[in-house]
Amino acid sequence: MVEQDWLSERFTEHRGHLHAVAYRMLGSPGEAEDAVQETWLRVSRADTGQVENLAGWLTTIVARVCLNMLEARRARREDSAGALPPEPDTPHPRIHPADRADPEDEALLADSVGIALMVVLDSLTPAERLAFVLHDVFAVSFGEIGAILDRSPAATRQLASRARRRVQNAADASAAARSAKREIIEAFLTASRSGDFAALLELLDPDAVALEIRGAHAVAAFFAGRAQAARLALVDGVPAAVWWHRGRPKAVITFAISDGKISTITIDTDPHRLHDLDIVLLHPGNEERL
Incomplete structure (x- = not known):
């Protein structure tokens, strides 16, 4: 009982972080809360004796819960709208330096995720979304993400790179639209005043x-x-x-x-x-x- 109380207190301490991860993954506050609740059910039944990094362990569990929810959502969409066209067999080339965002670029891109990721949310596969969100937004290593996805760190890095390019394209388009709208409004205010x-x-x-x-x-x-x-x-x-x-x-x-x-x-x-x-x-x- 004492151990369960301790675990409940630690989980409460990390709840805000877990909800943030789930929200970024799922794009819905309600689904994020469901994911956190499911995470607690799994945690409360698990053996925590060998857990050294509780925060990392909890992040891994909520990420797996979100991955399952995303895959279930995708399956429901296919059932209701007919099967989606098969995804092309994308080769996995060596990752060139140009494909890798430096830390400053990744931080700037992560800042835009609130708008840009929502724009491309449904175009990312569950694996791409998980790799991008966990790495670029929450700084989880590709090794840890790969363990969740059962993929190598290199393959996981490639997933994040593809997702990052889609998010960057959406962010650029969104910025261009905002700039054009700003110019129109500024011209309207000027004409109105005069x-x-x-x-x-x-x-x-x-x-x-x-x-x-x-x-x-x-x-x-x-x-x-x-x-x-x-x-x-x-x-x-x-x-x-x-x-x-x-x-x-x-x-x-x-x-x-x-x-x-x-x-x-x-x-x-x-x-x-x-x-x-x-x-x-x-x-x-x-x-x-x-």
Whole structure:
């Protein structure tokens, strides 16, 4: 009983880390919690007498649980949508230095995983996802990951490399889209402040909607001469505008872009929602996090 209490206390200490691993692997808070619960069931029945590195052992167990869940999810998708085309027989060439990210690059890539990995989540195989997440995000060695996957460290490294390239491509595409959206919003704010009706009309989709206003001409007329206090910002990482008054955000203006035109403008003034947003004001050459 004393040993079980000790194990429960140690598990609780590592629970946050285990949930983070599971969430990165599964992309769902609910499934991550299920994985952590299943991990505890396995741990509580295991013999821990020979365990030297408890944190590493727990990470291995939750990773195996997540791998099983990912494979089951993939099987369900195949059953419901028909068998997926067979994966090509990918050769396993020697890994060249160009395929290896240096520690700084890997850290930068890991920072983008919250957005980029979700974009490519379903395109990664369970093994690729596990190798990438455990190595690039949680610094687990390829030897340890290989033991989970029953593959050699070199083969595991190749899995992570393939996944990393897909995530990097998604991150680059996401960054390009954010940059284009930022330029459109910045141009809209400039035209709005100066009352440039023609410029506003050029930026708006013909069927644009803002508040209860419909149609590009009506929306342009409404915003012409306004937005004097609106500032370009990142809101939860997405380009938007923030109406600033007496040092506080009073409204967040978000923009939906379709084919390079603004299709919908939404204004949120709820103080409770605004309080929970991560707002970074954008200035030429720098940012100001609030």
